[in-house]
Amino acid sequence: QVQVVQSGGEVKRPGASVKVSCKTSGYTFTTYGITWVRQAPGQGLEWLGWISTNNGHTKYAPEIQGRVTMTTDTSTSTAYLELGSLRSDDTAVYYCARSYGSGTLSPSAYWGQGTLVTVSS
Amino acid sequence: QSVLTQPPSVSGAPGQRVTISCSGGNSNIGAGYGVHWYQQLPGTTPKLLLFGNTNRPSGVPDRFSGSKSGTSASLDISGLQAEDEADYYCQSYDINLSVVFGGGTKLTVL
Numbered sequence: 001q002v003q004v005v006q007s008g009g010e011v012k013r014p015g016a017s018v019k020v021s022c023k024t025s026g027y028t029f030t031t032y033g034i035t036w037v038r039q040a041p042g043q044g045l046e047w048l049g050w051i052s053t054n055n056g057h058t059k060y061a062p063e064i065q066g067r068v069t070m071t072t073d074t075s076t077s078t079a080y081l082e083l084g085s086l087r088s089d090d091t092a093v094y095y096c097a098r099s100y101g102s103g104t105l106s107p108s109a110y111w112g113q114g115t116l117v118t119v120s121s
Numbered sequence: 122q123s124v125l126t127q128p129p130s131v132s133g134a135p136g137q138r139v140t141i142s143c144s145g146g147n148s149n150i151g152a153g154y155g156v157h158w159y160q161q162l163p164g165t166t167p168k169l170l171l172f173g174n175t176n177r178p179s180g181v182p183d184r185f186s187g188s189k190s191g192t193s194a195s196l197d198i199s200g201l202q203a204e205d206e207a208d209y210y211c212q213s214y215d216i217n218l219s220v221v222f223g224g225g226t227k228l229t230v231l
Contacts, residue, residue, distance in 0.1 A: 035220075037167075037222075044123070044222060044223075044224050044225040045159070045161075045167065045212075045225070046222065047212075047220040047221065047222060050220070060219075061218075061219060061220075062219070095166060095167070097167075100169060100172055100178065105155070105214050105220075106172075107157035107159075107169055107172045107212065108159075108167075108169060109169045109178060111166040111167055111168070112166070113166060114166055
């Protein structure tokens with residue numbers, strides 16, 4: 001069965017960077033893309049970006065372009081999200097999710113448990 | 122504000138039918154991009170409920186259905202149950218912004 005397991009919570013100072021991992025299993029990693037979404041406390045879902053696990057192609061949300069890097073390690077079936085120049089409004093639960101299908105616009109079907117990133121001085 | 126507009130809240134009694142709307146524009150839903158819906162139960166991760174406007178993933182009851190017309194889409198829930206109480210989000214693609222979510226709708230089962 002498909003499993004998506006994220007790394008544990010992080011507390012960071014403003015201006016720092018954070019790297020969240022997303023380890024998958026139960027399917028061929030390079031067949032489906034990975035999407036990253038975040039949810040600030042009490043707020044809705046915000047799409048951060050998508051990465052092709054086949055060729056590493058990425059697409060980022062305009063609001064965080066320049067501060068975000070999404071990568072994958074196909075040898076361990078793991079995806080990574082790195083967000084730099086952290087601000088207090090980056091405090092959120094960060095989710096990774098495997099796409100339902102193989103297409104770029106495929107929705108997210110298998111979600112990780114979420115990683116709480118807290119940015120505080 | 123979200124590019125896709127949802128009502129902040131809807132409610133219904135058990136057994137009733139409720140509809141959650143998702144209003145977009147000509148750069149997203151109206152441009153022909155599909156709409157997906159997610160359900161987020163309290164304290165849990167989002168779950169894909171519908172994809173491509175009307176399609177249900179395996180395991181999703183047929184009480185949940187979707188439709189799309191012009192620049193809007195809708196999620197219908199019939200035979201409302203207490204366990205349906207959750208937040209619901211629509212999602213689509215916008216030519217100018219990439220993937221976008223609606224602001225979410227809180228469903229209360231009375």
